[in-house]
Amino acid sequence: MTTTRRDTYTPETLLSVAVRVFNERGYDGTSMEHLSKAAGISKSSIYHHVAGKEELLRRAVSRALDGLFVVLDEPAATRGRAIERVEYVTRRTVEVLMDELPYVTLLLRVRGNTKTERWALERRREFDQRIADLMKAAAADGDLRSDVDIRLATRLLFGMVNSLVEWYRPQPADGADRQQLADTVVRLAFDGLRTGH
Amino acid sequence: MTTTRRDTYTPETLLSVAVRVFNERGYDGTSMEHLSKAAGISKSSIYHHVAGKEELLRRAVSRALDGLFVVLDEPAATRGRAIERVEYVTRRTVEVLMDELPYVTLLLRVRGNTKTERWALERRREFDQRIADLMKAAAADGDLRSDVDIRLATRLLFGMVNSLVEWYRPQPADGADRQQLADTVVRLAFDGLRTGH
Structure with missing residues (x-):
């Protein structure tokens, strides 16, 4: 059993979650863990879309x-x-x-x-x-x-x-x-x- | 033996160190430990001057x-x-x-x-x-x-x-x-x- 949502993200919608978290916590203060929690999907699901948080920043x-x-x-x-x-x-x-x-x-x-x-x-x-x-x-x-x-x-x-x-x-x-x-x-x-x- | 400097701070000079650290790390991200390191005096020396970091913020x-x-x-x-x-x-x-x-x-x-x-x-x-x-x-x-x-x-x-x-x-x-x-x-x-x- 897992409490994370099914991953229905596209790179675009994941990006909008990431930007919100970066703006709230600062880029330096944001971990993949924070992004995973905010998106409600596992870290590995995020890695399925992007190489890491720096790629999300670049996009x-x-x-x-x-x-x-x-x-x-x-x-x-x-x-x-x-x-x-x-x-x-x-x-x-x-x-x-x-x-x-x-x-x-x-x-x-x-x-x-x-x-x-x-x-x-x-x-x-x-x-x-x-x-x-x-x-x-x-x-x-x-x-x-x-x-x-x-x-x-x-x-x-x-x-x-x-x-x-x-x-x-x-x-x-x-x-x-x-x-x-x-x-x-x-x-x-x-x-x-x-x-x- | 201690490596901390002799406490030659006044509330005023301590304040200028605290403000620099608050601006660099954000107020939320600053601990008394950070202030102690930046000022080069012990936490108890800081408490000699002020009740805590919120008092420094208020000043x-x-x-x-x-x-x-x-x-x-x-x-x-x-x-x-x-x-x-x-x-x-x-x-x-x-x-x-x-x-x-x-x-x-x-x-x-x-x-x-x-x-x-x-x-x-x-x-x-x-x-x-x-x-x-x-x-x-x-x-x-x-x-x-x-x-x-x-x-x-x-x-x-x-x-x-x-x-x-x-x-x-x-x-x-x-x-x-x-x-x-x-x-x-x-x-x-x-x-x-x-x-x-």
Whole structure:
């Protein structure tokens, strides 16, 4: 007799359980035992799907990174005036954060203790660099104010965007919410909250 | 013979060691054993100074909270037009974050498992509420744009400010840096990054 459930997992559904546990306990603090308990299947059943917890981490952060990098290659991110492209990428990044919330949360908490974590940090830096380049192009066009340091402003902008993983919780019917949140980020960052400019 | 150092700690210096360890390992993951090792003194020496790790947590988050609440009572935060007071409080909050970086970092990571943590969360909500009230007053004056939700904008603004604990690292001579960072936050949030309004 065993109390574990029949293994009806696919790699995808197992991944969503793993990401939840990683976010709750931290990646370092999660053992295969924890994953086995949370999934309700034996460790050997998990090993049937993946080589180990590092593979689950790699799949999870890949999903977040793929979502983010896709944005950079969308038409509105590659054509037109840099400032418009920056605003588009900002808005779309907010949307990806909302759509892939647990995966991006995990990505943003990665620390660099394993090869996979270091790879994820490297990819994040690459993404940040692409954004920083866009911001520089917008500044060169004269579309960003010259009395702020662009690198610092980029950090603050994405500090604001990334803060979503700390407090955003999707609502059952969040269509309007989602749009409003993306709009508010872009308005706040690029147009400012004050009236009467 | 013992290898532990002579106890030359004051409650204050012991606190700075404890906060570093709490931030590295998480409060839940820190034992008195960890604190004893990091401080290089025996557990009984620590108990000479404090009743236990929860007292260290309370002192640490109190230091962060006191720094933040003081700002709200400063003259520029209590007199004049609400929009000016909001900008002042934003700027000063950034400064407190930089000055008390490890303490505010700990405060922002508190989760609510103990009485002290729940008390800290309650105080944080109180602070957030005071800011939200100021923002509402500025909106009522017509000084904040009417096409953004003020509550959401407040969250995003403080998401940006609080993101500092993730990436800001003080430089040896950081006077200019410090000023520039506070200025950039206020300009970005209230005036926006775009030129030509």
